[in-house]
Amino acid sequence: MEYQYDLFISFKNSTEKGLTVDREVAKQFFLALQENQFKVFFSNATLTDKGIANYMLEIQNALEGAKAILVVYSDINYISQGWVAQEWMTFLNILMKDPQRNIYIYSIKKDTAGLPPFLRPYECFTDFQPAILHLTNGLHAQEHTRSSSEKTKREFLNAYWGLFGNTDIHDFINATMIDPFYNHQVYCQKSKYLSGGDEEEYVSSLKNIVEDTDNPLAAYLLSRYYRDAKHLDLKYSKQLSQNAYISFMEKVALCPEGGEIALVILSDEKEYDGAFYMCDIIHDVLDAYDVKSSIWIVNPNSDFDMEFNDYRRIVLFWSDVCLDYKDDFVDTVKNLGDKVLIALNSFGSSALPGDLRNFEIFDNNNTDITKICRTLLS
Amino acid sequence: MIYQKEIGKALAWLFETQNKENFGWSWIRDISPNEQNTAEVVYACTLFENLLTPDQKQLINEATKKWLLMPQKHAVLTIDWAWVGMALSAYYDKYDSYQPDFDREFVKKDICTCVETILSLQNADGGWGDYKYDMSTAFRTSISVIFLEMQPHVKGDVIDKSVERAIKWLLTLQNADGGFGCIPLSNMTKKVMSYYAGVEQSIVEKQYKSSIAVTGYVLWALASCNRFMYGREIESAANYLKNGEYSGGYEIFFEVGVRRGTLFTFRHFGAAWMGIGLLLSGKSQFTEPEIVALLKHFLSLQDPINGGFKCNDTSEVYTWSNCNSLMFFKTAIEKLENMAGLDYTDIIVDYLLKR
Numbered sequence: 001m002e003y004q005y006d007l008f009i010s011f012k013n014s015t016e017k018g019l020t021v022d023r024e025v026a027k028q029f030f031l032a033l034q035e036n037q038f039k040v041f042f043s044n045a046t047l048t049d050k051g052i053a054n055y056m057l058e059i060q061n062a063l064e065g066a067k068a069i070l071v072v073y074s075d076i077n078y079i080s081q082g083w084v085a086q087e088w089m090t091f092l093n094i095l096m097k098d099p100q101r102n103i104y105i106y107s108i109k110k111d112t113a114g115l116p117p118f119l120r121p122y123e124c125f126t127d128f129q130p131a132i133l134h135l136t137n138g139l140h141a142q143e144h145t146r147s148s149s150e151k152t153k154r155e156f157l158n159a160y161w162g163l164f165g166n167t168d169i170h171d172f173i174n175a176t177m178i179d180p181f182y183n184h185q186v187y188c189q190k191s192k193y194l195s196g197g198d199e200e201e202y203v204s205s206l207k208n209i210v211e212d213t214d215n216p217l218a219a220y221l222l223s224r225y226y227r228d229a230k231h232l233d234l235k236y237s238k239q240l241s242q243n244a245y246i247s248f249m250e251k252v253a254l255c256p257e258g259g260e261i262a263l264v265i266l267s268d269e270k271e272y273d274g275a276f277y278m279c280d281i282i283h284d285v286l287d288a289y290d291v292k293s294s295i296w297i298v299n300p301n302s303d304f305d306m307e308f309n310d311y312r313r314i315v316l317f318w319s320d321v322c323l324d325y326k327d328d329f330v331d332t333v334k335n336l337g338d339k340v341l342i343a344l345n346s347f348g349s350s351a352l353p354g355d356l357r358n359f360e361i362f363d364n365n366n367t368d369i370t371k372i373c374r375t376l377l378s
Numbered sequence: 379m380i381y382q383k384e385i386g387k388a389l390a391w392l393f394e395t396q397n398k399e400n401f402g403w404s405w406i407r408d409i410s411p412n413e414q415n416t417a418e419v420v421y422a423c424t425l426f427e428n429l430l431t432p433d434q435k436q437l438i439n440e441a442t443k444k445w446l447l448m449p450q451k452h453a454v455l456t457i458d459w460a461w462v463g464m465a466l467s468a469y470y471d472k473y474d475s476y477q478p479d480f481d482r483e484f485v486k487k488d489i490c491t492c493v494e495t496i497l498s499l500q501n502a503d504g505g506w507g508d509y510k511y512d513m514s515t516a517f518r519t520s521i522s523v524i525f526l527e528m529q530p531h532v533k534g535d536v537i538d539k540s541v542e543r544a545i546k547w548l549l550t551l552q553n554a555d556g557g558f559g560c561i562p563l564s565n566m567t568k569k570v571m572s573y574y575a576g577v578e579q580s581i582v583e584k585q586y587k588s589s590i591a592v593t594g595y596v597l598w599a600l601a602s603c604n605r606f607m608y609g610r611e612i613e614s615a616a617n618y619l620k621n622g623e624y625s626g627g628y629e630i631f632f633e634v635g636v637r638r639g640t641l642f643t644f645r646h647f648g649a650a651w652m653g654i655g656l657l658l659s660g661k662s663q664f665t666e667p668e669i670v671a672l673l674k675h676f677l678s679l680q681d682p683i684n685g686g687f688k689c690n691d692t693s694e695v696y697t698w699s700n701c702n703s704l705m706f707f708k709t710a711i712e713k714l715e716n717m718a719g720l721d722y723t724d725i726i727v728d729y730l731l732k733r
Contacts, residue, residue, distance in 0.1 A: 227401075229393035232433040234440070274399045321400050321411075322444060322451055346399040348410045351452055363410055364399065 004065030244272035259292030387685030463492030504543035556614030557588025591631030597655030616661035
């Protein structure tokens with residue numbers, strides 16, 4: 001593909017205090033790379049040169065026509081929200097459809113700790129000269145050594161959950177996985193079924209997975225099949241959910257504690273339900289981006305006294321519409337403030353205590369699960 | 379049973395759309411369930427409990443356990459309490475057929491909770507809004523009356539007095555044309571009108587003008603009390619419904635109300651409430667033209683693919699439109715079954731002569 005620009009430089013131009021240092025550093029990158037005969041989009045220069053009135057459209061066109069983006073920042077808040085965040089998120093969407101492109105990050109203050117997880121997989125520089133050297137070499141030669149049919153866990157989950165708007169999973173189902181993972185087979189079977197596969201084949205494949213590996217996700221999907229009026233067997237469905245709970249707890253026991261995200265399942269029954277399902281798959285996505293998360297299963301009517309202050313985000317997965325909770329549970333959640341996201345297992349927020357209805361609330365469906373993932377990774 | 383095939387398909391649609399996580403229903407497929415829609419479905423299914431398979435009964439038991447028992451966990455608005463109460467009352471009567479794993483006395487206790495709560499939510503004017511002190515409306519008041527009148531085992535002075543005050547308030551809604559409006563015109567004070575700022579004038583006017591949905595609903599409430607006591611009012615309301623012009627279809631009433639100072643909207647299935655009101659008030663028989671027209675109308679609204687009943691030609695199938703249709707069919711079938719033998723003979727002879 002022919003690219004209009006070799007590099008798009010994204011940076012925060014100004015704040016209410018005036019022009020930013022980011023702008024100066026971005027300009028240095030622009031001049032240095034231009035000297036090396038690269039076609040660089042630097043909004044201050046390019047838009048002035050072209051005298052373009054339709055700023056937004058030109059930015060969008062430049063992003064679509066750029067082979068790579070360089071995100072320059074001195075303060076993590078400058079790139080986690082506003083225009084800069086929009087630019088790199090837009091570029092990520094474009095990159096998902098064209099893996100020849102690339103993302104580079106430059107931290108002026110050498111502080112990479114709070115980098116949004118979506119950006120973490122990409123190269124981040126902290127010194128100017130090595131960055132220039134690397135960019136000049138890198139922009140010339142971006143060869144992909146692996147074959148196009150090979151996929152990584154991250155690519156697979158991006159496609160499965162539509163994290164970048166691309167929900168075409170078809171190419172991923174039969175691809176060779178570089179790093180196969182625990183739930184991969186379950187996702188593949190479900191995708192095949194949803195794209196017109198045979199129901200009996202799907203159910204039998206889930207049964208095989210459950211028999212072979214005790215996979216809780218497969219057991220959960222199978223248990224919901226037996227809750228349908230056409231195939232109803234509530235006793236067996238319950239048994240599957242209980243077995244899935246046991247195997248999920250074994251999985252949780254192997255997860256290290258700590259990390260930056262707390263995934264907290266609120267439940268008073270030993271059954272793997274929709275709350276566990278959401279938690280399980282969000283854990284998969286976070287893991288694909290090397291974001292460490294810990295899973296807690298908590299009964300809010302007896303033991304919600306954990307310390308969650310050290311986590312960047314806390315997701316509460318509310319399992320049951322009838323769940324009881326202690327009075328001080330609501331206060332504890334309120335004190336955690338904006339860090340908290342609430343995911344409800346298929347019931348409306350009116351079932352929540354009034355004080356918790358103002359939090360960000362998500363439902364148990366694919367769109368909302370994707371939204372939670374994007375929130376945690378952005 | 380007449381219409382058994384159609385009713386069976388409509389019931390099957392309900393179970394297809396039931397949430398597999400918590401066994402509840404929403405107003406449409408794939409949306410988080412809520413107690414009011416779940417209660418409506420349990421109520422409608424229980425009307426046809428004899429047609430449910432053992433599996434479907436199990437699913438109703440799960441829905442009841444999760445959403446209707448301990449109603450204080452979910453019910454907030456008057457309309458929630460009344461529908462949960464109605465569903466539990468119907469379920470209580472069919473308890474032996476459902477054979478759930480919880481005690482019948484639990485159901486009874488929760489019905490009493492619904493009764494007590496509904497009584498506590500009644501406004502000073504005798505009507506009900508969604509919360510106490512919200513402006514009273516015809517729908518909330520009628521459904522409360524209908525539910526309270528379903529309670530022969532807890533019936534007492536308190537209920538009688540409450541219903542008497544409610545009916546008195548409902549009758550103030552009757553307009554000169556015999557039909558009922560949703561709220562009295564006198565309630566449209568400056569303060570109330572300020573809430574409606576931005577709402578089209580014609581929609582605001584429809585709230586107090588007569589409509590078939592409100593009239594049918596109020597008729598149902600009046601008939602559930604004592605249809606002879608309010609004979610004159612019932613007669614003129616029935617005439618309003620019978621003399622309406624329906625060549626363009628039956629109205630879906632778009633209620634715009636005020637709940638705790640903010641507007642809410644709610645759709646009501648005019649044809650269903652009209653049919654139920656006319657039949658239960660005894661002002662129409664199964665064979666009369668207005669009922670035959672309604673029956674044909676409902677049958678035309680059954681989705682040929684999924685079997686659910688829509689509310690008009692172009693709509694999707696909603697749980698409420700499906701359940702309201704089932705309620706109408708139940709009322710019509712009961713009317714047919716209770717017809718005198720002589721009437722039946724006339725119909726059959728008439729039919730045979732026309733062949």
